[in-house]
Amino acid sequence: MTVKKKNKGKNLGEFEILVLTALMRLNDQAYGVAIKNEITKTTGRETTIGAIYATLERLENKGLISSRMGAATAERGGRAKKFFAIQSEGEMRLRESYRVLNAISEGVITWSLLGQSE
Amino acid sequence: MTVKKKNKGKNLGEFEILVLTALMRLNDQAYGVAIKNEITKTTGRETTIGAIYATLERLENKGLISSRMGAATAERGGRAKKFFAIQSEGEMRLRESYRVLNAISEGVITWSLLGQSE
DNA sequence: TAATATATTCTATTATGTAGGATAAATAGG
DNA sequence: CCTATTTATCCTACATAATAGAATATATTA
Numbered sequence: 121m122t123v124k125k126k127n128k129g130k131n132l133g134e135f136e137i138l139v140l141t142a143l144m145r146l147n148d149q150a151y152g153v154a155i156k157n158e159i160t161k162t163t164g165r166e167t168t169i170g171a172i173y174a175t176l177e178r179l180e181n182k183g184l185i186s187s188r189m190g191a192a193t194a195e196r197g198g199r200a201k202k203f204f205a206i207q208s209e210g211e212m213r214l215r216e217s218y219r220v221l222n223a224i225s226e227g228v229i230t231w232s233l234l235g236q237s238e
Numbered sequence: 239m240t241v242k243k244k245n246k247g248k249n250l251g252e253f254e255i256l257v258l259t260a261l262m263r264l265n266d267q268a269y270g271v272a273i274k275n276e277i278t279k280t281t282g283r284e285t286t287i288g289a290i291y292a293t294l295e296r297l298e299n300k301g302l303i304s305s306r307m308g309a310a311t312a313e314r315g316g317r318a319k320k321f322f323a324i325q326s327e328g329e330m331r332l333r334e335s336y337r338v339l340n341a342i343s344e345g346v347i348t349w350s351l352l353g354q355s356e
Numbered sequence: 357t358a359a360t361a362t363a364t365t366c367t368a369t370t371a372t373g374t375a376g377g378a379t380a381a382a383t384a385g386g
Numbered sequence: 387c388c389t390a391t392t393t394a395t396c397c398t399a400c401a402t403a404a405t406a407g408a409a410t411a412t413a414t415t416a
Contacts, residue, residue, distance in 0.1 A: 131283075133372050133403080134252040137339065144346045153394060163338045165249075171374050173395065178372075197383035198393025218343065219352040220281040221255065225336065228262045231349065234337040251372080251403050271363060289405050291364065296403075315414035316362025 129182065132217045138163070139175045140214045143185060143206050151190070151201040152176065176204055184210030247300065250335045256281070257293045258332045261303065261324050269308070269319040270294065294322055302328030 132140065142158045143150045156172050159165060179185045190201040206214070225231070250258065260276045261268045274290050277283060297303045308319040324332070343349070 129371085131252060131404085134249060134255065134335070135373060137252065138342055141342045141346060145342070151394080159342065162344070163341045165338055168375055169395085170376065170397085173397095174373075177396090193382095193393095195383090196392055197381075198391095199379095199381045199395065201393090202395070215347070215352060217252070218339075218347050218349065220283055221336075221339065222349050222352050223281045224256055224259045224263070224277065226280070228259060229333070229336050231336065231340050234333060234340055247402085249373085253404060269363080286404095286406055287364080288366085288407065291366095292404075295365095313414090314361055315412075316360095317364060317410095317412045319362090320364070 132213055135167075135171065135175055136179060137214065137217050138165075139172065140179065140184070140206060140210060143204055144211070144214075148203065148205070150204045155204075179210065180204070183207060184213060250331055253285075253289065253293055254297060255332065255335050256283075257290065258297065258302070258324060258328060261322055262329070262332075266321065266323070268322045273322075297328065298322070301325060302331060 138159055139155060142155045142162075145162070146154055146158055152169060152172055155176075156167055156169055159167055159172075176185065176187075180187055185204050185206050187202055187204050190203050193201075256277055257273060260273045260280075263280070264272055264276055270287060270290055273294075274285055274287055277285055277290075294303065294305075298305055303322050303324050305320055305322050308321050
């Protein structure tokens with residue numbers, strides 16, 4: 121008998137949410153380094169590139185994002201970029217995560233005031 | 239030489255956010271079973287009681303919440319409750335997590351519409 | 357004192373998160 | 387052409403968080 125895992129692979133981790141959302145922000149320009157920069161720029165949170173790639177690989181294995189290799193741009197050398205795009209399943213799961221967070225925080229956390237002292 | 243861990247213990251996990259926020263909602267009535275029920279009631283998300291307690295213990299070890307034993311109430315038997323309360327450090331960290339999520343999602347996720355089709 | 361209700365603890369295991377070095381691929385300059 | 391430089395991904399190892407479900411504890415009631 122296989123053990124039933126109630127939430128097996130159902131919920132996104134906090135960092136997965138961050139990466140997935142950054143992917144949406146970047147549209148067709150989402151590749152490893154850009155994702156890292158976007159997260160730092162918009163949230164102030166420091167990450168490491170290794171963490172980003174590990175998460176991207178896991179999300180791809182779960183079928184929540186897809187990837188394609190980009191041609192090497194002629195700027196100043198450097199390896200070709202690997203672009204990632206969110207899949208519909210990934211977007212659904214992401215929205216579900218935000219829905220849950222919104223529901224639990226309703227009445228106790230005022231989102232629009234978080235930057236300030238509240 | 240000790241390796242520098244950039245985000246060591248700095249970020250809350252997704253479930254930690256959920257539990258911590260439920261704690262705030264419940265005020266002085268926050269104990270294991272009530273927390274589980276509150277999460278299910280407000281978000282629809284199923285959890286297991288083991289997951290709740292494991293998370294509570296971790297949060298307490300990190301000093302983000304405190305606990306006190308309640309007297310056994312005279313309802314219909316049963317073990318005494320262990321009540322949990324969020325500490326100021328915990329509340330700061332929780333708000334920081336929400337701030338980061340709010341920042342990254344700004345412009346791509348419309349929070350107030352999440353329950354609907356968007 | 358056995359059955360029942362309520363609640364927490366324990367034991368395992370899998371999934372996520374993190375760091376930092378290794379490696380790869382391209383260009384530019386001598 | 388061959389070496390330094392730039393840009394980027396991949397690899398390895400380990401730490402922390404999440405999850406399940408059975409076991410255990412404690413109180414009441416009949």
